[in-house]
């Protein structure tokens with residue numbers, strides 16, 4: 650009889666529960682890890698406006714790279730959805746961090762959410778004189794920044810991107826980000842083509858998936874007496 654009681658009452662408790670999310674889980678998106686290959690990253694450079702730099706193993710953002718600006722575009726495709734190893738749509742994002750492995754000191758770099766798509770073959774010209782953080786091409790507000798000058802030597806630099814990944818999990822389109830350097834000391838990091846997988850850009854998302862609501866008690870099988 651107790652079993653019958655819980656079979657009837659438990660689904661009602663789930664429906665009435667104030668928390669509509671399950672336990673938290675974590676997924677790491679990094680090219681070469683667990684079959685993931687969805688990172689698209691490329692530098693675009695004003696002095697080589699039609700040159701494809703997408704396959705380079707490193708990328709630089711620099712407001713004055715030998716006299717012309719360099720920017721870095723990055724996107725992690727296939728991170729939200731219902732497939733294996735994706736963040737389920739409508740999840741609550743507990744935290745999302747973008748980590749890159751820097752190998753050159755540089756000026757402060759800001760990270761802005763892209764508002765329009767870019768292709769793997771993006772160039773300075775194809776995005777019309779680089780990307781502007783004007784609220785049309787990229788968000789005016791920065792997602793995150795490097796907190797001042799970046800030290801030399803290899804170091805992992807972390808960008809908090811929780812709000813943007815939450816927006817994507819809530820249904821907005823994922824167009825990635827752009828790194829914009831505020832000064833003329835170029836800052837370089839290893840791209841998703843770098844040999845050492847561990848130093849490729851990495852997106853770490855901790856999330857709580859929406860709870861599954863039981864559909865109907867009558868479909869749950871037999872009730873024992």
Ligand SMILES: [Ca+2]
Pocket residue numbers: 689690691702703704705840841842
């Ligand atoms: Ca690349």
Ligand SMILES: [Ca+2]
Pocket residue numbers: 776777778779780781786
């Ligand atoms: Ca532009």
Ligand SMILES: [Ca+2]
Pocket residue numbers: 753754755756834835836837
């Ligand atoms: Ca530098």
